[in-house]
Amino acid sequence: MKHSPFDSWIFDPDGLTAEDDQALRQHLAECADCRAMAEAWQLVEARMLDVEPVAPEPGFVSRWQTRLAQVRAKRKRRLTWALLAAMAGVALLLAPYFGLRLWASLSAPTEVALGWLERLQMFSVNMEALRGFITVVVRALKDVNVLWWVGLLLGGLWVSGLWAGLLYRFAFKIIPNGVSR
Amino acid sequence: MRDDEKRWLQQAHQGDEEAFSRIVGAYQRPVYNLCYRMLGDHTLAEDAAQETFLRAYKGLKRYDLKRPFITWLLSIASHHCIDRLRRRRLRLVPLEDLHSAPQIADTAPGPESALAQAEQKQELHQSLLQLANKDRAAVVLHYWHGLSYAEVAETLSLTISAVKSRLHRARRELAEHMLNRQTETLPI
Numbered sequence: 001m002k003h004s005p006f007d008s009w010i011f012d013p014d015g016l017t018a019e020d021d022q023a024l025r026q027h028l029a030e031c032a033d034c035r036a037m038a039e040a041w042q043l044v045e046a047r048m049l050d051v052e053p054v055a056p057e058p059g060f061v062s063r064w065q066t067r068l069a070q071v072r073a074k075r076k077r078r079l080t081w082a083l084l085a086a087m088a089g090v091a092l093l094l095a096p097y098f099g100l101r102l103w104a105s106l107s108a109p110t111e112v113a114l115g116w117l118e119r120l121q122m123f124s125v126n127m128e129a130l131r132g133f134i135t136v137v138v139r140a141l142k143d144v145n146v147l148w149w150v151g152l153l154l155g156g157l158w159v160s161g162l163w164a165g166l167l168y169r170f171a172f173k174i175i176p177n178g179v180s181r
Numbered sequence: 182m183r184d185d186e187k188r189w190l191q192q193a194h195q196g197d198e199e200a201f202s203r204i205v206g207a208y209q210r211p212v213y214n215l216c217y218r219m220l221g222d223h224t225l226a227e228d229a230a231q232e233t234f235l236r237a238y239k240g241l242k243r244y245d246l247k248r249p250f251i252t253w254l255l256s257i258a259s260h261h262c263i264d265r266l267r268r269r270r271l272r273l274v275p276l277e278d279l280h281s282a283p284q285i286a287d288t289a290p291g292p293e294s295a296l297a298q299a300e301q302k303q304e305l306h307q308s309l310l311q312l313a314n315k316d317r318a319a320v321v322l323h324y325w326h327g328l329s330y331a332e333v334a335e336t337l338s339l340t341i342s343a344v345k346s347r348l349h350r351a352r353r354e355l356a357e358h359m360l361n362r363q364t365e366t367l368p369i
Contacts, residue, residue: 008349011349011352011353011356012345012349036360037356037357037360040356040357040359040360040363041352041353041355041356041359043359044305044308044352044355044356044359045324045352047301047305048305048320048324048325051302051305051325053210053211053213053214054213054214054226055213056209056213056226056227056230057223057227060205060213060227060230060231061202061205061206061209063227063231064202064205064231064234064235065202067231067235068198068235068238
């Protein structure tokens with residue numbers, strides 16, 4: 001006896017035309033094998049639709065919250081270790097350079113000390129030169145008209161305001177009822 | 182989806198952890214059921230369900246609120262279970278352990294019919310675990326969670342015709358398994 005396509009129709013009854021459905025019923029009335037298969041499938045389907053969904057043990061939500069906290073703690077520890085490893089790596093890379101510098105200092109301490117004294121002396125000389133420059137400028141400005149000072153101040157304020165306005169305009173997006181970033 | 186669940190979801194989407202915990206409470210059963218039917222073991226199901234909710238929590242910012250939440254959640258669960266099964270590279274054959282049976286309300290009138298019901302459920306569970314992973318997922322989603330072919334396809338990242346093909350194959354296998362069991366239990 002020919003079972004095709006009835007043996008497929010048993011498992012996909014949706015979409016069968018009325019004629020196909022009639023043909024299937026007739027075949028099932030005649031064919032014991034297909035009828036047994038159809039009955040077996042109906043039984044399985046009925047059991048599947050009858051069985052309730054399985055529930056977890058009570059306390060699932062609190063277990064999940066604990067697990068979330070553990071995952072977060074683990075991530076934080078991992079980040080901390082990664083940061084420490086990065087710092088250790090940088091320190092290892094810089095160690096030879098500073099080691100050599102230290103060795104040079106320890107090998108010739110007098111030269112190193114003299115070098116630092118020279119740098120300090122140069123710094124003092126530069127500070128003295130700067131003091132002289134500021135004195136000259138202040139003396140020269142004493143003779144400047146007060147109006148020039150006012151004009152300079154207003155000009156400075158205008159430039160500052162322009163700069164702040166441009167910064168605000170391009171850094172923030174203006175929307176009708178407020179400002180958003 | 183209920184109105185309070187929609188509200189929790191919106192709050193959780195904005196970073197409210199307490200709201201997401203309520204979501205976990207509301208959806209623990211369908212997620213756990215899917216994981217149990219897929220993995221066949223309560224301990225594994227618990228772990229997989231917890232992991233599903235963790236992934237959902239981490240990925241919530243990317244979730245589109247217009248999509249059905251249950252479909253998205255079950256998609257995460259089913260993919261996670263299938264990945265676990267693939268890593269283990271075996272189709273599960275469960276232990277005969279009626280003492281660790283899941284929490285299902287027993288409405289049978291007497292102890293004999295209760296035992297028969299429990300046996301039937303265990304047989305069904307064993308039959309399901311014989312199916313291929315994605316076939317099993319399609320069956321569970323369609324029959325336990327009431328998802329349409331289109332929703333199953335979206336959940337499992339398959340085409341609708343692939344879902345129909347997998348369900349057809351799964352139905353045939355389940356029916357054959359039932360027939361074989363009936364043949365084995367026939368009196369001589």
